[in-house]
Structure formats: C-alpha cells, structure tokens
Amino acid sequence: MEYSTGIMGRVFIVKFEHEEDVLLKIEELAKKEHIKFATIVLLGALQSADIVSGPIAPVIPPEPHWKTITGVSETVGFGNIILRTDGSIKSHIHVNFGNKNEVLTGCLRKNGKVFITIEAVITEIITKVNRRIDPVTGIETLKF
Template identity: 30%
Template structure:
C-alpha cells in the first residue's frame, strides 16, 4: 500500500494506573507496563497535575527531517494541570517497551501549552486509563523524518 500502512489490533486488558506525587510520570508508566507484561498499549485518558515538565514543539517553518535545530525544547516548573496525555507504548526492535507521548498542560493563567512529552514529575496525582493492544508485527523504530522513534508496521506479520 502506498502512503499509509495499517494493522488491526484487538483490545486486551484494561488498567487504571495511579502515580503518586513526586514520581516521574513516563518512567513509572514504562515500569508498570514491564511489570504487567504489557507489550503494546494506548492511553485512553489521563488527568492530574505535574511539575518539572520537559516537552518539545516543532518550530514554525520547519522542514523534514525534524532535527534538534528544528525543534524548540520547553521546560515548565509548574505545577500545571494535566489536561491531556495521549500516545502509545510500543515494543522497540530490542523487545523493550518505548513510549510516544503528547501532553496538554494548563497554566494557572488559563493558557494551555503542549507538545511531545519527554518527562514530567507528578505533582498531586496522575490517573491514567490504559488499554493493552493485542497485535503482532509492529515495533517502534527510529524515524528518519520525525525526530523521535515511530511505529514500524510489518504488513506480512
């Protein structure tokens, strides 16, 4: 197929995850997945509050491939409302779980910022609803154009 690829997946187990104050969000999410034996998953919902957030945005006028000079790194001390966290956990080519996460953050002023999440520390609470994806033939690989690892689909698997 040209221009797009796809894989059908079945829903596996569903989890409610609560991460405590002071904990690193991404690290704890990946540790949970490893301990529960989750290979691939999608975040259905996430709410709470965070601080010490590191995320990125793509600079206006950027061209492909997205490289460091074409990104803007942001750091927000917070605390900030976690208005949204979306993304997926996919096993990489080494068999280790990796994540691709995007975040929406609410400032006390009412402004909303967001982008590709590198990490954040939970402030008061973080509640994540996660659905396991039962699928074969997908892996996360470094992207030549995207600046982060993205899903690779093996159409024959």
Template identity: 35%
Template sequence: MKYTEANLGRIFILRLEHGDRIPDVIEGFAIDKQIESAIVHFLGGADTGSKVVVGPEEGAAATPRPMVTELLGTSEAVGVGTLFLNEQNKHKLHLHAAFGRERETITGCTREGVQVWHIGEVVIFELCNTTAKRKVDLETGFELLETE
C-alpha cells in the same frame, strides 16, 4: 495509510504518586506487566520544572532538533498516547499532553520528563495480537509506528 488490527486485552488503572516521572513510571509498569502495545490516557497535575517537547526547530534539516520547554508553574494536565516496543524490544511511550495554568496552555510530548504533582491518574488499554512496532525512519531519525 498503513494499518494493522488488534484486540483489546487487559485494562489497568494506575494512581501515580507525587513526584512520579512520566514516561519512566508508565514504561516501567509496562515492563513489569509485560504490556507490549497499549493506548494510554493520563489526567492529573504536572509539577514546576517538568519538560515537554513543543515542536521541531524550523528548517529543512533531515533530522529536526526538538524544541523543549519547561513548565514554569504547577499545571493541570490531560494527555493521550500509545505504547509500543521499538526495534530493540524496549517499551516506548509516545504521550502528548496539554498543560494549563491560569490562561496559559502548553501542549507537547512528555518524553523529556513530566513530574506528577500530587494527582496522576492513568488508564492503560492493552492491545493484543498486533504486529505494530516502533522503527527508526532513516530519513527523519524518528521512531515511527510500523504496522508491517
């Protein structure tokens, strides 16, 4: 385990609009408000056609290919994630969410694009005074969190 410390900074409360796309809208807000590190909570609805990463394909490949699935109906959603700069100082949201419709639930990463369905509430807790950053791991190709 590796770690670094941080201090709590500003707290932002966002009401997303119907059709807003996660991660784009959250990363764009972070750029506008100069948020470099944060904890992100999401609650609301996801529209039909939203795409989530639901795991890597099985196998021993050095860089596993992601499995992507599409939501087949409007779904309830709840998620939590982190936002950090990568090596190019680009804002990168890593948010996992669970999407439920009737008795079916899909859980995955929102990086492929989740469209908000009418209700999208986000709370962003800014983290200050931290060295944490996303860096590409040469073995897996993933942008992993590094604490230096």
C-alpha cells in the same frame, strides 16, 4: 498509508503518586506487565516536565524545540506505549498543560514529575506493531 488490526487486551487503571516521574513509572509498568502496545489517557497535574513543542524549523530530519515546564499545571494527555524492535519500551504522549491563563501543548519527553496525582487508563491492544527509527526522518515511527 499502512495499518494493522488488533484486539483489546487488558485494561489498567493507574494512580501515579506525588513527585513520581510518570514516564519512568509507565515504562516500569509496561515491563512488569509485558505490555507490547497500548493506548494511555492521563488526567491530573504535573509540577515539572520537559516537552517538545514542535520542530525548530520545518525540515527533515526535524530538530526538536525543547521547553521545560515549571510550576504546577493541570494536565491531560493521550498517547501510546509501544515495544521497540530492540525490546525496550517507548511511550509517545502528547500533553496539554494549563496554568492560570497559560496553555501549552507538547510531547512529554522526560522529567514528568507528578503534583499530587495523575490518574491513567492504559488499554492494551494485541497487535504486531512496534517502533523503529525511520532512516529518512530520523524519528521513531510505527513498524508494521
């Protein structure tokens, strides 16, 4: 186990608008506000999204199981926004989708298109943690 400490920074209350791509807008906000590390909580609805709902098989490196969500789903999510070692922004957000009697959980990876609105609270944490590719697993992990 590795860990780091940090202190609370700014708190952003965000409203994402109908048909915006929530991931692109998170990245835009993080760049504009120079956010290096933050947690994010999302609440609202998405009308489409591409997610990863686990690996295809339990092997390392994992091959992601992609799923496209279509149709409006009530959505809650939690994740983080972290600066990569190359200076770009990476959000890692796990989201639950609910539509009528169907529920699905996955990692929101692309095309998170908002239906009416998504509300978010983004809490900045001042720390020296960032992301890098782990050479063993091939996935982005925390770098302390």
